[in-house]
Amino acid sequence: MLSAISQQMADYLIENKVIVPEDKPIYIYGIEQVILIGINICTTLILGMFFNKLLASLIFMMAYIPLRSYAGGYHAKTRIRCYLFSVGMLIVCFMGIDLLGKSQGIGNLLLCIALGIIVTLVPVQDTNKPLSLNEKRVFKKIALIILSLLLVMMIMFRILGNQEIVITLKVVIISVGVMVTLGQIKNYIGVRQTD
Numbered sequence: 001m002l003s004a005i006s007q008q009m010a011d012y013l014i015e016n017k018v019i020v021p022e023d024k025p026i027y028i029y030g031i032e033q034v035i036l037i038g039i040n041i042c043t044t045l046i047l048g049m050f051f052n053k054l055l056a057s058l059i060f061m062m063a064y065i066p067l068r069s070y071a072g073g074y075h076a077k078t079r080i081r082c083y084l085f086s087v088g089m090l091i092v093c094f095m096g097i098d099l100l101g102k103s104q105g106i107g108n109l110l111l112c113i114a115l116g117i118i119v120t121l122v123p124v125q126d127t128n129k130p131l132s133l134n135e136k137r138v139f140k141k142i143a144l145i146i147l148s149l150l151l152v153m154m155i156m157f158r159i160l161g162n163q164e165i166v167i168t169l170k171v172v173i174i175s176v177g178v179m180v181t182l183g184q185i186k187n188y189i190g191v192r193q194t195d
Contacts, residue, residue, distance in 0.1 A: 002032055002035060002036070002079070003028070003032065005031075005035065006027075006028045006029075006031040006032045006035065007028060009027075009031050010024050010027045010028045010031060011024075013027060036079065039083070040083070040086060041061065043083075043086070043087060043090070044057050044060070044061055044090060045057055045058075047087070047090050047091065047094060048060075048094070051091075051094040051095070053094050053097060055164065055165075055168075056094065056097055056164060056165075056168040057090075057094070059165055059168045059169065059172075060090075060093065060168055060171070060172055063150055063153075063168075063169055063172040064172045064175065064176065066146050067143060067146045067147060067150065067172065067173075067176050068176050068179060070122070070123060070139045070140075070142045070143035070146060071118060071122040071123055071124070071139075071143045071147075071176050071179075071180055072122060072123040072124040072125055072126065072139070072180065072183055073124050073176065073179030073180040073181075073182060073183035073184075074179050074180075074182035074183040074186055075126045075128070075183070089175060089179075093171050093172075093175055096171050096174070097164070097167050097168055097171055100167050100170060100171065101163065101164075101167050107167065107170055110170075110174045110177075111170050111173060111174060113177065114173050114174045114176065114177025114178070115147070115173065115177070117177040117180055117181055118143070118147060118173070118176060118177050118180055119144065119147075121180050121181075121184055122139070122140050122143045122144070122180060123135075123136055123139035123140055123143060124180050124183040124184050124187065125187070126183070127186075127187060127190055147173070150169050150172065150173060151173075153165075153169060154166050154169045154170065157169070
């Protein structure tokens with residue numbers, strides 16, 4: 001269905017001479033990505049409203065997307081699996097915000113573990129998108145800069161007394177740590193199966 005919609009939109013752009021036919025595959029891919037991003041944003045906001053965490057859902061997206069983009073980690077094999085995994089992860093994260101709000105010690109322990117994982121392992125590449133040595137260095141540097149900014153923001157919002165944002169940022173870092181770990185495990189299993 002997504003492919004058919006993207007195809008129709010690309011055909012419309014060609015008919016109206018907005019794009020040239022040679023660029024059609026690129027535009028189909030781009031349109032699919034925009035639609036998927038829109039679906040994911042809407043899902044995150046709907047879940048945020050359902051869990052009474054609209055602000056947290058906005059903060060989560062703004063922090064998670066850039067960090068995860070450069071840290072890498074687990075990727076599902078199909079779009080539907082990716083979407084379902086993302087929905088499940090969001091539900092766990094929104095529930096985790098409440099749980100970590102009640103237990104600072106556990107939250108801080110999980111944060112320290114996640115920080116260690118992220119600093120040590122990033123970037124974790126996907127087998128479908130290997131990174132060059134230079135890309136690995138650049139991605140690691142950017143991921144660590146983003147991580148540092150998130151930690152500074154956590155300190156700043158703790159001083160300002162906004163515990164919900166502090167806990168949300170903590171959950172972002174923990175969830176990226178989990179995704180990095182899962183990606184590393186998936187890559188390890190994949191290498192062992194090819195040996």
